[in-house]
Amino acid sequence: MFRKRKKNTSTRIEVREVLRGCEAGRLQSVGYMQVIPLVSDLNDDRFVSPVQCDAAVYTTSYGTLGFRNTSDSVMIVPCHAGYVVKQHAQDHAMAHAGVVDAAGDRRYDTAACIQASQGGFIKKGSYRMLILPHALREHALQKRGEKNYQKLWDDISVFNQRFGVNGQGHLEYFLKAFKKELDEFVAEFECVPRQVGAIVLVDDRVVGIERAPSHAYWQSIWPSLIRECYGSLAIEAAKANGDRAPDRSPRVQLPVEIASLDELESLITEIASQEDERARSTVRDLLDEPLDLQYEEAVSDRRVGANVSIDTATSQHFTGQVIRDGDKIVYASLPATSAFVKSQEWTRAKPFAI
Template sequence: MMFRNRLKTIYVKDVLLGCTPGRIQSVGYMQVIPLVSDLSDDRFVSPVEAEAEVGTSDYGTLNFRNPSNRVMIVPCHAGYVVKQAAQDHAMAHAGVIRSARERSFDTAMCVQQSQGGLIRRGDYRMLILPLALREHALSVRKETNYNKLWNAISVFNRDMGVQGEANLVHFLKHFRKELDEFVAEFECVPGQVGAVILVDDQVVGIERTPSHDYWRSVWPCLIRECYGSLAIRVAQLKGERAEAPASRVGLPDDIGSLDELESVIAEIAAQEEERAKTTVRELLDESLTLTRDDSIAGVHVETVEHGRFTGQVIRQGERIVYASLPVTKKWLADSKWQTAQPFAI
């Protein structure tokens, strides 16, 4: 790690410390490489595990009560869409709350323009904002302005072909079936603490959590709204040409025996495992420039600036206990150039 001008530079390999890639899961355009680890830091809980009480005390202010005896990490861009007549909100960044304490974040954002009312304190289902909104949300994380995400949501809805200005609920309702399917199709594996997520063969995010239990509790929110929304967008752009990613290796037609079939399946599985490893290997030296936003309960919340990934990491000393690193829009748009091979003759 290097320190320069109050910024800190780390690498993706620091985020993935102690992990190994698991077997790749692949359905449609989405692929997930599980990150598996024997190390599990059970000092931290998610709001889902802790059954945290959540509510809004003012427009743009999200309150959390951590009833557990462990430190609670609110995932970056956690949001709450509730059934009651109240304005749904999301966090603009990650949050840390000491054990058995409450904390308010007045930098939160409304995600439902057309609805008024405050969320009554309670235990609600959590979501993580769609990937397309996260970069902008992070750029305005320090503003105390409840409507700071409305324009981005309006653009997002328009891109997705959903009616309704600045109301994320319209998107969630419109694509509920597709989003639910993502949760069903991608399963947690034993010892999983994170994942590298690919859509149409492009790495679109890296997620790392403190423990297996933490991961299991937040994975449905990540795969459903955050990365699932991107997979839906890619499928929309591909239109009628829907097909598996180019890297998906099919069985050849000319297999003559069960023995041969068995060895071909094993060979393809080995190729896929190697591809998963290569994908992760290529990320390891990617640098992440961090700026510190918050320090509490012995951990630091830091934001990733200027690079391939955006997002936040939470560190305790030199150890990364949490990281959520979606890829930036610019990188995604230029990805073919970014990954082009150097000139050679």
């Protein structure tokens, strides 16, 4: 059983510590979104996601979201996990990450309703997990300690308006309006072998850093991250540019005529390499950035040898949460702040190799 330990501490690390033990994979690029996979031989199967263990999810009151861990591993509920259900019940999302002990059951009364003016509680069962759209995650984290089920309704309303979607406080209206586009992101970006995380860019700007404890965990949450969270941001970028294709003009001088397939293949490889390097260069300056970690809680499970702490991480450019087992970071979700997403600071980078 987990034992909560009270303390009030803060510490500071650099962004590179979140990526320790990882290597950068080959860039994947589709439209306005780019993904640099993080691959690693570190694979900690003591931790599972709600998707992996087919967790039973339920609500007992408005603003209280419960999880039943059916596995013999510790369950890490991803930061801002949410559930939109078909039954007559109000959809809910977490305002932070969560940890549930092996074969345990835990309720969070700081959850948020994401479907205004809809009554009913979610019956205990297995449902598809989403992760809140990027634009809502910063608001949710800022209100993580509030016990107010309506706390995201105004933010959802503003979010919907930006996409031309009606529905005050109803996230499901956005999801229905852009279902086709969101589904396409899942099909276009695939996990690579040994992948445990990703650095996500939209329109050549770093918009998030994500890390999981294992390859299996990552595979289970990646569809939710790429679909609702970062996919929504890519859709917004396309709308802001009038659906104009992103300008990633290659520096390679294309010949008037291509003499052979070998020459064509060589040119394509060179263009891809340049795009990969351009994306990596936007990351380099961020690696030294300090992250302030504010302690939230610490819990332990002797049966699986886990002793984890949850910290809220803030910096000039990111805000999210980190989960550590001792000194080792096993989970991190660091969406970029809205101010950073809109800024041009990502264009300045100092030399560093990744």
